[in-house]
Every structure is written in structure tokens, then in C-alpha cells.
Amino acid sequence: MPFTRTLPLVGISTSDINKADACCSPLTHEAIAPDQADALARSLKALADPARLRIISIVAAHADAEACVCDLTDQLTLSQPTISHHLKVLVDAGYLSRTKRGTWSYYSLVPGSLDTVAGVLAAV
Amino acid sequence: MPFTRTLPLVGISTSDINKADACCSPLTHEAIAPDQADALARSLKALADPARLRIISIVAAHADAEACVCDLTDQLTLSQPTISHHLKVLVDAGYLSRTKRGTWSYYSLVPGSLDTVAGVLAAV
DNA sequence: CGGTAACATTGATCGTTGTCAATGTCTACG
């Protein structure tokens, strides 16, 4: 789980911040914490690559949200080590999981991982 | 508008793909197109930075979802040119808009921009 | 009209990352 689901963004202080003068407007709630920003940025960075987005989409397009590496090397114009590297990034970030059956490696979507990061994003 | 809202991901072909042999499972729908993956990756890359996430959160935490640069230099331990650079990235990506009033620059959240990218993400 | 304050732009540096060639590992098969 790369980051917690409950970002405490709402209804905290709305307190003192009267700088009383020029430019700055008041706050309505707390901003995100630095370490939460770090975690979310790491999760987003793993997604922010065209090849990795296509990999996720190809996996999701397969029955049972599972595909083997040969499915990917077919459709992506990238070398096999490069695809393997992207797959490792996605597994490490928690979006995909790997299963070996015989010679073949199958990658599956981790259920809810995309929705979680999308939800956190929409919650600021 | 960084990318179109309607990703035609569902209900297309489910067609021929009988590789008839070993490893590959059938498709249930089409995968994302390469140029859509490029556009989405660009949008995500603009978000995939801790400083920029904090900037967006700070702006969103202010009344009317608007903050001036001094609000940001106060809270972020980054130099003023660096913050200005991040703001430019976010404006170019369509997440923030800029307004000058007198000496001060005010940055506002573009309504719906975060929800749009979150929605596209959740749609694979 | 000089000076200052707020912010943007430029230029340089340095760590990060996407990519591939080469090689390694492991499994199936004859």
C-alpha cells in the first residue's frame, strides 16, 4: 500500500491565519503533508510514462486482467529488457503483480490500485 | 485541454485474437492508443513531483482556490525561482491559471482539471 | 524619477531515468 487512503484534508483548523495585510487569502482547510506529497508523487511517477500506461492498459484489456510478457513485446516497439524494466517499476509501485507459470511470466492488475491513486488525486 | 475525456476503451472488438496456442489470453476490449498514452503521461508527469503536489494542495486549501506566490514561498523550502518554475509547469499542463493584480501573481486551480485526469486514470 | 519589492527568465549543475546490448537464470524438452 503505497500511501494511506485517508488524507485528512478537510475540516481541520480554518483558524488564526490573519496576516491582516496585503496579498494572502485565508485558508479553508489544511494542505497536504510533505511526506504524503512524497508518497503520492512516487506513485504518480510510476504511472507517468507512455510505455507503462500502455502496459497497464494492455494488461487490463486481457481476460482476468492478466497478460504475459509476449503480449507486451508484440504490441510495444521496445526491447525486451526495456519492457522488463517497466514491469519492475509497476510491480514495485504496487500496480501489477507477477506470477510465473512454467516458462512464462504473467502480470496482473492489482485490483483497486488505479482507483485508489485516482481517488487520492481527486481529493487534492 | 490536455487530452480528450472519452477514451474509447470499452466494447470494441473482442474479436479474432485466437493465437490458438500457448501463453496469451484473449482480449476483452481495446487497449489505450499510443498517442493517448503520451498525452496522459504528460499530464501525469506534471503532477508527479512532491513540490508541485504541495503547490496544488496549498492553492486548493485557500479560499476561492486561489493563492499568491508568497503563500508558497512561505510554506515550501524552495527558492523563489524553483517555485516559479514549478508554477509554470502546472500552468502549462492546465492545472493552474495565473492572474496578476498589481505586484502580486495569483494562481488558481483550473476547476475540474484534477477530476478529469483522475477519471481518465480510473478508466485505465 | 530613483529605489524597492514581487515575480519571471536565463544559465549552469547534477542527479534521475528511459533505452538498449550483453549476459545471466531458469524451465522445458529431446
Place this chain on the structure above:
DNA sequence: CGTAGACATTGACAACGATCAATGTTACCG
């Protein structure tokens, strides 16, 4: 047990990006 196939790992390189110091631009003030 040797060979071939599927995939992972390593090493190297080039491109990118985050950061800051220095400088530029513009508005306000005395």
C-alpha cells in the same frame, strides 16, 4: 545433459528534470 526459449539483471549512455545563483522585468512608493 545439452540446447533452446522466456524472461530478468547488469552496465553504459544519452536525455531529461529539479534546483539555485544571477539577472531581467514590471509595478508601486517616496
